[in-house]
Amino acid sequence: MSIITIERKVLEKNDEIAELNRARFREHRLFVFNLLSSPGAGKTTLLERTIEALRGDLRIGVIEGDVQTDVDAQRVARYGVPAVQIVTNGGCHLEARLVRDALGSLDPGALDLLVIENVGNLVCPANYDLGEAAKVVVLSTAEGDDKPLKYPAMFRRASVLVVNKIDLLPYVNAKVETIEQHARQINPALTIFQTSCTTGEGIPPWCDWLRRQVAAARA
Amino acid sequence: MSIITIERKVLEKNDEIAELNRARFREHRLFVFNLLSSPGAGKTTLLERTIEALRGDLRIGVIEGDVQTDVDAQRVARYGVPAVQIVTNGGCHLEARLVRDALGSLDPGALDLLVIENVGNLVCPANYDLGEAAKVVVLSTAEGDDKPLKYPAMFRRASVLVVNKIDLLPYVNAKVETIEQHARQINPALTIFQTSCTTGEGIPPWCDWLRRQVAAARA
Numbered sequence: 136m137s138i139i140t141i142e143r144k145v146l147e148k149n150d151e152i153a154e155l156n157r158a159r160f161r162e163h164r165l166f167v168f169n170l171l172s173s174p175g176a177g178k179t180t181l182l183e184r185t186i187e188a189l190r191g192d193l194r195i196g197v198i199e200g201d202v203q204t205d206v207d208a209q210r211v212a213r214y215g216v217p218a219v220q221i222v223t224n225g226g227c228h229l230e231a232r233l234v235r236d237a238l239g240s241l242d243p244g245a246l247d248l249l250v251i252e253n254v255g256n257l258v259c260p261a262n263y264d265l266g267e268a269a270k271v272v273v274l275s276t277a278e279g280d281d282k283p284l285k286y287p288a289m290f291r292r293a294s295v296l297v298v299n300k301i302d303l304l305p306y307v308n309a310k311v312e313t314i315e316q317h318a319r320q321i322n323p324a325l326t327i328f329q330t331s332c333t334t335g336e337g338i339p340p341w342c343d344w345l346r347r348q349v350a351a352a353r354a
Numbered sequence: 355m356s357i358i359t360i361e362r363k364v365l366e367k368n369d370e371i372a373e374l375n376r377a378r379f380r381e382h383r384l385f386v387f388n389l390l391s392s393p394g395a396g397k398t399t400l401l402e403r404t405i406e407a408l409r410g411d412l413r414i415g416v417i418e419g420d421v422q423t424d425v426d427a428q429r430v431a432r433y434g435v436p437a438v439q440i441v442t443n444g445g446c447h448l449e450a451r452l453v454r455d456a457l458g459s460l461d462p463g464a465l466d467l468l469v470i471e472n473v474g475n476l477v478c479p480a481n482y483d484l485g486e487a488a489k490v491v492v493l494s495t496a497e498g499d500d501k502p503l504k505y506p507a508m509f510r511r512a513s514v515l516v517v518n519k520i521d522l523l524p525y526v527n528a529k530v531e532t533i534e535q536h537a538r539q540i541n542p543a544l545t546i547f548q549t550s551c552t553t554g555e556g557i558p559p560w561c562d563w564l565r566r567q568v569a570a571a572r573a
Contacts, residue, residue, distance in 0.1 A: 174504065174505060175494070175496065204503055206500060257474065258444075275394070278393055282394055286421055287422050302525070303525055
């Protein structure tokens with residue numbers, strides 16, 4: 136019982152800091168999204184394709200969250216964008232205070248788009264608001280089409296679903312129509328994109344959506 | 355600080371109950387393994403192929419852990435084995451007390467092999483001993499070959515790694531040799547199997563290993 140109370144306090148405190156982060160992002164007219172998925176669904180590769188497509192037009196920054204290693208921040212930094220690594224040392228999700236601290240190593244006023252790549256985990260990160268404008272959940276077709284039903288909190292709280300690795304559809308036991316149907320059953324308002332970071336299919340509509348969000352945040 | 359103390363207390367209490375579960379399993383000479391992976395790596399399908407191969411020789415029981423739904427217990431029960439579903443209602447891992455409670459709906463004395471399929475999560479379940487004799491972690495080739503380095507706790511605490519979906523190797527950006535090399539870098543003692551639940555490749559050696567563990571628990 137006392138544990139539940141403390142968990143609630145942790146979440147309340149997190150939400151307070153998230154609102155401060157959100158106010159700061161608004162002040163800088165910066166569009167920020169929280170990128171979420173299971174391990175290996177392709178978050179970092181989607182981010183690489185996205186930076187390639189948008190870096191000519193938009194000033195992009197990245198906060199990378201990982202349990203261990205700074206491999207992902209290194210991958211992203213290769214594209215010449217500012218990238219800050221948060222290592223959670225075993226922690227299963229990012230929290231608003233970690234993002235607030237990471238902002239000390241970025242200049243939000245010099246960015247148009249900030250991506251926060253969360254720890255690979257389809258459960259815990261759903262509960263922690265970081266101050267983002269949108270949660271974007273990535274699901275690989277190789278994970279099967281039942282995942283929205285089995286991990287509903289993440290899909291309920293997301294604004295966008297990116298169904299990734301559609302190049303694997305001929306080889307896996309999942310239909311993209313069933314994934315979308317299950318996802319909309321949990322959250323009818325979801326905006327859904329289908330992408331392959333291997334072939335590049337579906338990257339342009341996803342990047343167009345991002346451009347529109349950045350323009351709206353600036354207006 | 356008080357939160358860290360409470361987390362430690364939660365883990366200590368969990369470990370106490372896990373030891374009671376373990377003593378109970380030993381008393382019944384029952385081999386129990388904890389089946390772990392990211393969402394969609396193929397735990398339930400591996401379990402289905404395993405039950406098909408072993409149900410003629412061994413009396414198998416299953417405890418299914420899920421955040422929501424009893425889809426997995428239904429899938430397994432179709433094979434005519436006793437299956438108990440634990441729904442964690444958003445909880446990101448199984449705990450020893452949930453397994454203890456689930457044992458009330460099973461007859462451990464009437465089983466040779468008990469499989470506990472954990473929540474799909476490569477982070478949190480690594481910390482919670484359930485009383486099992488072995489942790490078996492499943493990694494899909496579609497998740498990429500860097501996962502053992504990025505989620506080391508799970509691979510450090512596992513005895514067995516099943517590299518699953520090897521039929522996808524021609525289509526994904528991962529090499530099974532690199533997965534194994536990274537996994538052994540974290541845990542040199544790992545026993546590693548390569549499987550495809552689609553083609554059936556690699557299922558016999560994995561099932562032979564299980565037969566040997568069951569025989570050893572009985573001796």
